[in-house]
Amino acid sequence: MKQESVSQSTPPASPPPSPPPELSAHRPQDDGHPPALWIFGYGSLVWRPDFAYSDSRVGFVRGYSRRFWQGDTFHRGSDKMPGRVVTLLEDREGCTWGVAYEVQGDQVSEALKYLNIREAVLGGYDTKEVTFYPQDTPDQPLKALAYVATPQNPGYLGPAPEEAIATQILACRGSSGHNLEYLLRLADFMQLCGPQAQDEHLAAIVDAVGTMLPCFCPTEQALALV
Numbered sequence: 001m002k003q004e005s006v007s008q009s010t011p012p013a014s015p016p017p018s019p020p021p022e023l024s025a026h027r028p029q030d031d032g033h034p035p036a037l038w039i040f041g042y043g044s045l046v047w048r049p050d051f052a053y054s055d056s057r058v059g060f061v062r063g064y065s066r067r068f069w070q071g072d073t074f075h076r077g078s079d080k081m082p083g084r085v086v087t088l089l090e091d092r093e094g095c096t097w098g099v100a101y102e103v104q105g106d107q108v109s110e111a112l113k114y115l116n117i118r119e120a121v122l123g124g125y126d127t128k129e130v131t132f133y134p135q136d137t138p139d140q141p142l143k144a145l146a147y148v149a150t151p152q153n154p155g156y157l158g159p160a161p162e163e164a165i166a167t168q169i170l171a172c173r174g175s176s177g178h179n180l181e182y183l184l185r186l187a188d189f190m191q192l193c194g195p196q197a198q199d200e201h202l203a204a205i206v207d208a209v210g211t212m213l214p215c216f217c218p219t220e221q222a223l224a225l226v
């Protein structure tokens with residue numbers, strides 16, 4: 001999966017953060033460009049990276065679970081009705097599936113500049129180094145940069161019953177679309193990963209949405225939500 005075009009939907013406002021040194025040392029470039037970098041996506045980055053990359057891998061990170069515990073007042077919600085998007089929770093038994101994207105040369109600064117706005121400035125996410133295991137070569141793990149919303153960020157909502165999360169998702173939309181689209185696109189990705197990729201939290205929210213949707217609005221309106 002290669003994407004050469006890159007969206008300029010959010011003009012860079014400030015110089016991008018440079019990747020953590022430990023992530024750069026592994027692939028020194030001899031052409032004066034910054035070293036190649038892998039970026040791990042586990043939420044909207046899975047289906048909408050919107051930056052140019054040279055390669056991508058489906059796989060997982062260990063020691064983290066994905067949770068719809070981050071509030072979002074821009075992309076999938078508003079100040080009055082914040083949506084819910086995902087973050088990573090440290091969990092010794094956890095395993096989170098997603099996509100790692102390799103950026104090289106000019107792509108590195110362009111990706112970091114873009115993600116700094118989309119994830120950090122607009123989303124409240126911080127960067128964190130993770131170890132990524134490609135589905136096809138889990139014996140050859142990669143160091144990658146992930147964007148994680150910690151409990152200290154102002155948009156953090158924390159745990160809630162899956163039914164309550166589903167209700168919030170059904171009621172919210174933002175500048176990138178309805179919160180239900182965000183949930184269903186992530187669920188679609190997990191389906192594509194195959195039976196070995198399980199996410200009980202995500203599945204429980206999708207089930208709760210399926211139960212509530214008919215009561216929430218008639219079918220034709222439900223289809224118009226996404």
Ligand SMILES: N[C@@H](CCC(=O)N[C@@H](CS)C(=O)NCC(=O)O)C(=O)O
Pocket residue numbers: 040041042043044045046048072075076085086087118119122123125146147148176182
């Ligand atoms: N950092 C996670 C989550 C990213 C995420 O969903 N961030 C929100 C920011 S609040 C976003 O970019 N949303 C864009 C969209 O909803 O299409 C990832 O690697 O995918």
